[in-house]
Amino acid sequence: xxxxxxxxxxxxxxxxxxxxxxxxxxxxxxxxxxxxxxxxxxxxxxxxxxxxxxxxxxxxxxxxxxxxxxxxxxxxxxxxxxxxxxxxxxxxxxxxxxxxxxxxxxxxxxxxxxxxxxxxxxxxxxxxxxxxxxxxxxxxxxxxxxxxxxxxxxxxxxxxxxxxxxxxxxxxxxxxxxxxxxxxxxxxxxxxxxxxxxxxxxxxxxxxxxxxxxxxxxxxxxxxxxxxxxxxxxxxxxxxxxxxxxxxxxxxxxxxxxxxxxxxxxxxxxxxxxxxxxxxxxxxxxxxxxxxxx
Amino acid sequence: xxxxxxxxxxxxxxxxxxxxxxxxxxxxxxxxxxxxxxxxxxxxxxxxxxxxxxxxxxxxxxxxxxxxxxxxxxxxxxxxxxxxxxxxxxxxxxxxxxxxxxxxxxxxxxxxxxxxxxxxxxxxxxxxxxxxxxxxxxxxxxxxxxxxxxxxxxxxxxxxxxxxxxxxxxxxxxxxxxxxxxxxxxxxxxxxxxxxxxxxxxxxxxxxxxxxxxxxxxxxxxxxxxxxxxxxxxxxxxxxxxxxxxxxxxxxxxxxxxxxxxxxxxxxxxxxxxxxxxxxxxxxxxxxxxxxxxxxxxxxxxxxxxxxxxxxxxxxxxxxxxxxxxxxxxxxxxxxxxxxxxxxxxxxxxxxxxxxxxxxxxxxxxxxxxx
Numbered sequence: 001x002x003x004x005x006x007x008x009x010x011x012x013x014x015x016x017x018x019x020x021x022x023x024x025x026x027x028x029x030x031x032x033x034x035x036x037x038x039x040x041x042x043x044x045x046x047x048x049x050x051x052x053x054x055x056x057x058x059x060x061x062x063x064x065x066x067x068x069x070x071x072x073x074x075x076x077x078x079x080x081x082x083x084x085x086x087x088x089x090x091x092x093x094x095x096x097x098x099x100x101x102x103x104x105x106x107x108x109x110x111x112x113x114x115x116x117x118x119x120x121x122x123x124x125x126x127x128x129x130x131x132x133x134x135x136x137x138x139x140x141x142x143x144x145x146x147x148x149x150x151x152x153x154x155x156x157x158x159x160x161x162x163x164x165x166x167x168x169x170x171x172x173x174x175x176x177x178x179x180x181x182x183x184x185x186x187x188x189x190x191x192x193x194x195x196x197x198x199x200x201x202x203x204x205x206x207x208x209x210x211x212x213x214x215x216x217x218x219x220x221x222x223x224x225x226x227x228x229x230x231x232x233x234x235x236x237x238x239x240x241x242x243x244x245x246x247x248x249x250x251x252x253x254x255x256x257x258x259x260x261x262x263x264x265x266x267x268x269x270x271x272x273x274x275x276x277x278x279x280x281x282x283x284x285x286x287x288x289x290x291x292x293x294x
Numbered sequence: 295x296x297x298x299x300x301x302x303x304x305x306x307x308x309x310x311x312x313x314x315x316x317x318x319x320x321x322x323x324x325x326x327x328x329x330x331x332x333x334x335x336x337x338x339x340x341x342x343x344x345x346x347x348x349x350x351x352x353x354x355x356x357x358x359x360x361x362x363x364x365x366x367x368x369x370x371x372x373x374x375x376x377x378x379x380x381x382x383x384x385x386x387x388x389x390x391x392x393x394x395x396x397x398x399x400x401x402x403x404x405x406x407x408x409x410x411x412x413x414x415x416x417x418x419x420x421x422x423x424x425x426x427x428x429x430x431x432x433x434x435x436x437x438x439x440x441x442x443x444x445x446x447x448x449x450x451x452x453x454x455x456x457x458x459x460x461x462x463x464x465x466x467x468x469x470x471x472x473x474x475x476x477x478x479x480x481x482x483x484x485x486x487x488x489x490x491x492x493x494x495x496x497x498x499x500x501x502x503x504x505x506x507x508x509x510x511x512x513x514x515x516x517x518x519x520x521x522x523x524x525x526x527x528x529x530x531x532x533x534x535x536x537x538x539x540x541x542x543x544x545x546x547x548x549x550x551x552x553x554x555x556x557x558x559x560x561x562x563x564x565x566x567x568x569x570x571x572x573x574x575x576x577x578x579x580x581x582x583x584x585x586x587x588x589x590x591x592x593x594x595x596x597x598x599x600x601x602x603x604x605x606x607x608x609x610x611x612x613x614x615x616x617x618x619x620x621x622x623x624x625x626x627x628x629x630x631x632x633x634x635x636x637x638x639x640x641x642x643x644x645x646x647x648x649x650x651x652x653x654x655x656x657x658x659x660x661x662x663x664x665x
């Protein structure tokens with residue numbers, strides 16, 4: 001039963017990572033930039049939720065927090081758009097600069113406190129199929145699946161989704177067909193930001209102790225996820241997130257027998273998996289290949 | 295090549311102005327070397343607490359040169375520079391350290407070969423990572439290199455016999471033929487100033503920095519630099535010109551890591567005690583900030599960026615008592631380290647939006663006659 005328990009826990013953690021990874025990929029598809037400030041955007045949203053939820057209740061706080069982190073992401077997008085270069089490398093470095101600013105300000109505000117989300121699940125657990133799972137993680141899985149399903153529904157079935165996909169595939173033609181590229185860029189960043197906030201709320205929830213000033217770094221765990229899945233593949237992001245979550249939980253759960261690898265190998269294991277997959281498939285499992293090769 | 299020949303021909307065509315131009319060129323070439331004189335005199339006037347800021351600044355500048363070659367000239371984004379710096383620092387500490395009863399062991403090699411071997415080890419680490427760099431390009435590489443920082447940090451914390459684990463390990467004093475370069479033996483007095491560890495290390499750091507600038511300048515302006523720039527801007531054209539892409543990419547990573555290794559050895563000598571908490575993603579991001587603020591691909595820019603980014607928090611910390619708006623560290627207010635981070639972040643954003651050429655671009659713009 002231990003394996004089942006670990007896999008279920010891994011899937012729930014993986015669904016949180018999938019939400020973060022999906023944010024990365026949407027932003028990448030929309031504007032060809034990897035938002036390395038994503039961790040700070042996540043932290044900003046979760047911080048807003050923690051501050052607001054005693055006053056407004058949990059759900060309104062999450063909604064407001066999602067708006068806040070979406071706004072953060074939009075501001076970063078405007079900064080990126082203000083640059084005169086089209087070099088994606090330089091644009092990505094710019095997001096590191098924004099990340100330093102945002103992370104410093106948030107860690108100044110949070111200080112050494114550990115903030116709680118005020119979520120209704122608290123530390124309760126339930127028993128399913130002989131395994132004991134925290135309720136917060138079950139909620140994370142359900143909400144994760146809901147959001148991912150909603151995302152794919154919108155992305156595949158609506159006019160709006162078609163506009164997004166067309167712009168991702170061929171921005172110039174899409175612009176000629178009358179699709180406003182600025183609007184596409186703004187929306188993709190806003191979606192990415194909002195997804196990060198939702199993920200942040202669950203990352204701060206039980207069994208993690210809460211939100212502290214280093215929580216933004218956890219978003220970096222989604223980076224192996226997007227690379228494993230392929231930078232420009234939304235399905236890949238979900239798959240990568242699950243792989244990272246399950247790997248991390250399995251390694252952490254068997255820490256006693258994996259002791260020779262050192263303490264805390266669980267957080268490093270996804271990166272090892274990522275390097276191996278990169279050597280095997282340089283564009284990730286589901287990413288499209290770069291054509292301009294010599 | 296063709297540029298220099300046309301220049302030479304132009305000089306021959308106008309012999310009256312050639313001696314004048316030659317003198318101007320001589321002055322231009324000699325001016326940077328004249329700058330060395332005041333730098334050599336600095337340890338006579340400043341005390342150790344100021345010298346260490348300069349030493350750390352020069353050490354990181356050496357690493358920043360390596361990163362600007364890799365990211366700027368070769369166009370390969372790396373967030374793993376801190377890892378290669380750590381390889382240099384820890385390899386030196388292990389090879390030169392005495393194996394005693396303390397937690398961290400050592401081979402007790404002579405220190406100068408140990409330092410050179412540490413630099414070579416960093417280069418080797420770069421070479422070992424280069425298959426990844428050759429297979430994945432662009433943004434993939436940048437994010438993939440993140441893996442090295444995290445895996446490296448994990449190894450540093452857990453390979454206790456080599457690294458001392460969480461608590462770090464001591465760094466042996468570098469000695470050349472019985473003369474300690476960052477220690478006090480044998481005693482040395484210059485113009486009435488006692489030359490102990492930091493005064494001596496200042497000259498070592500300065501020498502390594504000068505060598506790095508010269509070597510990096512040759513790489514950037516020479517044949518390999520041209521090939522790397524072409525590969526960065528147009529891989530297809532570079533391939534058809536006969537540039538062996540894989541070999542050059544691997545070489546760029548290796549050379550950049552050699553610079554990082556030298557920076558690591560110098561940093562370790564300056565700190566005298568190294569801990570894994572220093573070689574984290576934060577350091578990798580700072581190195582990138584140095585290269586960008588200085589202007590990607592510019593060697594003098596990287597030096598300026600390295601000095602600035604390293605020295606700013608240390609200098610602010612020294613003056614935090616007299617600067618009213620800075621709080622004491624740990625009080626929860628705006629302390630020097632935090633203020634410095636705000637400055638770096640804002641500078642990164644401002645530099646990239648307003649002057650993507652960084653300090654080097656600003657310098658060129660202020661002196662248009664030179665172009």
